[in-house]
Amino acid sequence: MNNFMNSRLKNLVLITIASAVLWGCGSGEKTVSLTAAQEKQVAERIAPAGHVSMAGQVAVASAGGSASARDGGDIYATNCVACHSSGVAGAPKFGDVDAWAARLEKGLETVYTNAINGIRGMPMRGTCMDCSDDEVKAAVDHILDNSK
Numbered sequence: 001m002n003n004f005m006n007s008r009l010k011n012l013v014l015i016t017i018a019s020a021v022l023w024g025c026g027s028g029e030k031t032v033s034l035t036a037a038q039e040k041q042v043a044e045r046i047a048p049a050g051h052v053s054m055a056g057q058v059a060v061a062s063a064g065g066s067a068s069a070r071d072g073g074d075i076y077a078t079n080c081v082a083c084h085s086s087g088v089a090g091a092p093k094f095g096d097v098d099a100w101a102a103r104l105e106k107g108l109e110t111v112y113t114n115a116i117n118g119i120r121g122m123p124m125r126g127t128c129m130d131c132s133d134d135e136v137k138a139a140v141d142h143i144l145d146n147s148k
Helices: 002-024 036-046 072-084 097-104 108-117 133-145
Strands: none
Touching: 072 133, 097 108, 097 133, 108 133
């Protein structure tokens, strides 16, 4: 019986120690700050493997992997048209003057920021993870120029 009690006492001590260690590693209010390079690496890792093409959508391929900025219309045709042509998930439609005017009331920089960082149902960069900030802005400008 004594051997049995020693075994139970050892188990109780081990469970208590394990509980204390796990409690110490618990999830408190901890924030993590990433560097710009780390954020870019995360974005590259979670970027979509491809793009969905809708019937009638014009696919635009870059020639020879050029490092030059792409045209806003090309980016729209490749990444934005699927949602902004039909209003998927509340996306303001291409050419809808009132919808875009309401967004512009908050300022053009806010519209740019929302396009780059994402807002509500819109993913960051509108799924164009290889687009620069300037290219995303060019796509927004293309939509706005055609929604006046």
